[in-house]
Amino acid sequence: MPEKSTNQDIIGQGGELHQQASTPETRLTTNHGTPISDNQNSLKAGPRGPTLLEDFILREKIQHFDHERIPERIVHARGSAAHGVFELTESLEQYTTAKILTEVGEKTELFARFSTVAGGAGSIDTPRDVRGFAVKFYTKEGNWDLVGNNIPVFFIQDAIKFPDLIHAVKMEADRGYPQAASAHDTFWDFVGLMPETTHTVMWAMSDRAIPRSLRMMEGFGVNTFRLVNAKGESHFVKFHWRPKLGTQATCWDEAVKIAGADPDFHRRDLFDAIDQGDFPQWDFAVQVLTQAEADALPFDILDATKIIPEEIHPLKVIGRMTLNRNPDNFFAETEQAAFLPTNIVPGIDFSDDPLLQGRLFSYQDTQLSRLGTVNFHQIPINRAKGCPFQNFQRDGHMQTQVPTGRANYEPNSLAQAGEDGGPRADAKGGFTSFREPVEKEKVRLRSETFADHYSQPRLFFASLAAPEQAHLASAIVFELSKVSLEHVRNRVMGNLRNVDEVLAKRVADGLGVALPKKTPAAAEPIDLKPSPAVRLIGKYPDTLKGRKVGVLVTDGADGAVVKAVQDAAKAAGAAVEIIAPKRGGAKLKDGSTLTADHQLAGAPSVLFDAVALVLSADGCQQLLTEGAAIDFAKDAFGHLKAIGHTPEAQPLLDKAGVEADAGVIDLSQGADAFIKPAATRQWDREPKVRTLA
Numbered sequence: 001m002p003e004k005s006t007n008q009d010i011i012g013q014g015g016e017l018h019q020q021a022s023t024p025e026t027r028l029t030t031n032h033g034t035p036i037s038d039n040q041n042s043l044k045a046g047p048r049g050p051t052l053l054e055d056f057i058l059r060e061k062i063q064h065f066d067h068e069r070i071p072e073r074i075v076h077a078r079g080s081a082a083h084g085v086f087e088l089t090e091s092l093e094q095y096t097t098a099k100i101l102t103e104v105g106e107k108t109e110l111f112a113r114f115s116t117v118a119g120g121a122g123s124i125d126t127p128r129d130v131r132g133f134a135v136k137f138y139t140k141e142g143n144w145d146l147v148g149n150n151i152p153v154f155f156i157q158d159a160i161k162f163p164d165l166i167h168a169v170k171m172e173a174d175r176g177y178p179q180a181a182s183a184h185d186t187f188w189d190f191v192g193l194m195p196e197t198t199h200t201v202m203w204a205m206s207d208r209a210i211p212r213s214l215r216m217m218e219g220f221g222v223n224t225f226r227l228v229n230a231k232g233e234s235h236f237v238k239f240h241w242r243p244k245l246g247t248q249a250t251c252w253d254e255a256v257k258i259a260g261a262d263p264d265f266h267r268r269d270l271f272d273a274i275d276q277g278d279f280p281q282w283d284f285a286v287q288v289l290t291q292a293e294a295d296a297l298p299f300d301i302l303d304a305t306k307i308i309p310e311e312i313h314p315l316k317v318i319g320r321m322t323l324n325r326n327p328d329n330f331f332a333e334t335e336q337a338a339f340l341p342t343n344i345v346p347g348i349d350f351s352d353d354p355l356l357q358g359r360l361f362s363y364q365d366t367q368l369s370r371l372g373t374v375n376f377h378q379i380p381i382n383r384a385k386g387c388p389f390q391n392f393q394r395d396g397h398m399q400t401q402v403p404t405g406r407a408n409y410e411p412n413s414l415a416q417a418g419e420d421g422g423p424r425a426d427a428k429g430g431f432t433s434f435r436e437p438v439e440k441e442k443v444r445l446r447s448e449t450f451a452d453h454y455s456q457p458r459l460f461f462a463s464l465a466a467p468e469q470a471h472l473a474s475a476i477v478f479e480l481s482k483v484s485l486e487h488v489r490n491r492v493m494g495n496l497r498n499v500d501e502v503l504a505k506r507v508a509d510g511l512g513v514a515l516p517k518k519t520p521a522a523a524e525p526i527d528l529k530p531s532p533a534v535r536l537i538g539k540y541p542d543t544l545k546g547r548k549v550g551v552l553v554t555d556g557a558d559g560a561v562v563k564a565v566q567d568a569a570k571a572a573g574a575a576v577e578i579i580a581p582k583r584g585g586a587k588l589k590d591g592s593t594l595t596a597d598h599q600l601a602g603a604p605s606v607l608f609d610a611v612a613l614v615l616s617a618d619g620c621q622q623l624l625t626e627g628a629a630i631d632f633a634k635d636a637f638g639h640l641k642a643i644g645h646t647p648e649a650q651p652l653l654d655k656a657g658v659e660a661d662a663g664v665i666d667l668s669q670g671a672d673a674f675i676k677p678a679a680t681r682q683w684d685r686e687p688k689v690r691t692l693a
């Protein structure tokens with residue numbers, strides 16, 4: 001073989017592209033700035049000879065690559081984030097000195113990250129799971145991180161149980177599965193043995209745990225915090241986020257299918273919306289309580305397994321969050337973002353909630369192992385941007401700051417000699433803890449006031465709309481059906497009898513087993529007044545805003561109908577995407593070509609909130625032997641979506657088992673008739689398409 005070759009031959013047509021950069025500003029360099037002449041070929045002893053150890057360019061590039069991954073978050077590993085801004089609309093001056101909560105009109109930059117809890121960083125977006133809802137506000141008084149969830153309660157009452165909870169829900173220790181799923185033995189074993197999990201389990205089995213979009217979730221601070229005013233007085237506070245687009249869930253069968261069709265469904269949805277200027281917004285609201293009001297509640301405000309029903313203490317909306325910028329780099333920002341419940345500002349303080357107290361240790365600690373250094377606060381996404389930060393902490397791995405002068409201790413008197421003495425504590429404006437009296441015996445005890453585990457799950461179930469109750473019961477049946485240990489299933493059902501006998505019976509019937517004995521409750525549940533605010537259905541107005549309509553079009557279809565659907569849906573705030581049997585598009589009746597956004601086989605109807613089938617008679621005929629087309633219609637119907645169609649599409653609808661109802665609209669009536677049903681699910685249809693518990 002001749003020892004002859006030129007780089008040009010090897011690079012081929014891309015050669016010119018590789019050669020372009022030649023100025024110091026544009027050229028490729030090593031990490032230390034040495035210009036690189038060839039990024040395609042390693043240094044070898046002859047064109048066919050061995051690679052030389054001397055090739056520092058190759059070694060640096062490969063070595064950096066080898067170390068690209070950092071440990072993923074032990075929980076909430078899978079997440080998507082965006083930059084945004086918070087604007088205060090109502091001052092809480094009466095309750096707090098925190099500037100972010102008192103300066104009306106002030107805009108504070110923020111970074112919000114949404115996540116699933118159980119799955120790894122590469123897992124799907126749509127499992128049944130609680131979602132993280134973490135917001136880092138870059139305030140003038142330091143970063144304030146409100147690290148919450150999309151469910152207002154938590155599984156456990158004391159932080160010491162957290163590792164057990166998470167071990168139980170994550171992949172089972174020996175087999176390494178299931179990924180991102182709670183439907184397995186160990187999770188339900190833990191649940192059955194820990195009745196305090198019942199309330200959050202009910203929320204996690206509800207439609208809240210299968211959200212349609214990260215933009216359509218409520219958020220909650222979960223733990224009780226304090227607000228402290230200028231007089232040093234404290235009030236308890238719960239924080240809430242309310243999405244402007246309303247809340248929406250997927251159907252369980254839909255969530256499962258989305259997992260295959262688009263594992264990045266939520267991440268894509270958030271990124272695309274922001275990219276297109278459709279900025280998601282949330283109202284920020286608080287429930288503020290005095291000590292006396294807290295004492296009057298029939299449960300303990302320090303117990304994170306309890307909500308404070310809005311009907312008792314209404315929410316006060318005080319501001320708005322807008323997410324308006326996608327991260328420039330996923331790793332640098334979303335992955336390296338370090339949220340810390342200890343990031344708090346003067347005027348906000350912690351309560352004695354034992355879950356929160358444990359969190360105050362955990363997050364700082366986890367960042368050290370994840371980001372590898374005590375200097376993780378210097379990473380741009382974590383840096384306090386709203387104000388300077390300065391102290392006498394020094395050195396450490398990846399120190400990027402270059403402090404000057406001799407002052408690295410305090411007190412010092414270097415200023416007396418004209419040197420820079422460094423920063424000093426601020427007794428007036430600095431953070432001070434609420435002066436709560438706390439002298440007590442040291443004990444490992446759970447307060448009696450934490451003993452009632454069933455009244456609130458009972459309240460939650462009783463407050464849901466009927467379809468939501470059926471989904472919840474069916475979700476428990478689904479999950480317990482995946483549990484192989486009979487005694488585990490029985491224990492869970494025994495606990496459920498304390499929540500609601502009818503629910504427990506529905507679950508037992510759904511499993512096809514006898515109802516086991518009721519488990520004795522630590523405290524007998526009481527009937528609380530229902531709280532309709534916990535519902536999803538009917539809570540927010542129906543809307544197509546932020547939703548997506550998929551229009552399936554075949555050759556020979558009527559372009560005017562397509563346009564009418566597009567116009568009406570867009571006018572109602574939806575995005576519209578065209579699906580055709582082939583990606584190149586459909587040749588319409590008038591001879592023009594309508595470009596498609598998707599090929600039919602790659603765009604099942606689960607990716608859309610409502611669908612329109614604009615088919616010609618011939619086009620429909622061809623689709624009758626196309627499984628993807630039949631599933632498209634069948635699933636849209638099964639997932640309770642509105643289906644607009646041309647009369648020519650009827651044979652396909654028949655084959656797919658689509659029956660006439662208020663959500664199946666003949667588009668010859670005009671596209672507007674399709675818009676109203678498209679803005680909601682057809683709940684009345686559900687009993688026709690699936691058996692629910």
Ligand code: HDE
Pocket residue numbers: 073074075076079113114115131132133134147148149154158159160162220221222223304337338339355356358359362363364366367
């Ligand atoms: Fe977390 N949690 N958590 N958690 N949590 C973490 O911190 C922990 C809890 C929440 O987008 C970890 O940086 C303990 C409640 C969110 O980066 C870790 C306890 C709530 C996120 C940790 C809880 C949350 C985390 C893992 C029980 C709702 C993702 C990675 C005492 C209010 C933030 C990390 C992001 C992340 C510990 C309970 C929300 C290990 C010990 C309750 C949204 O520190």
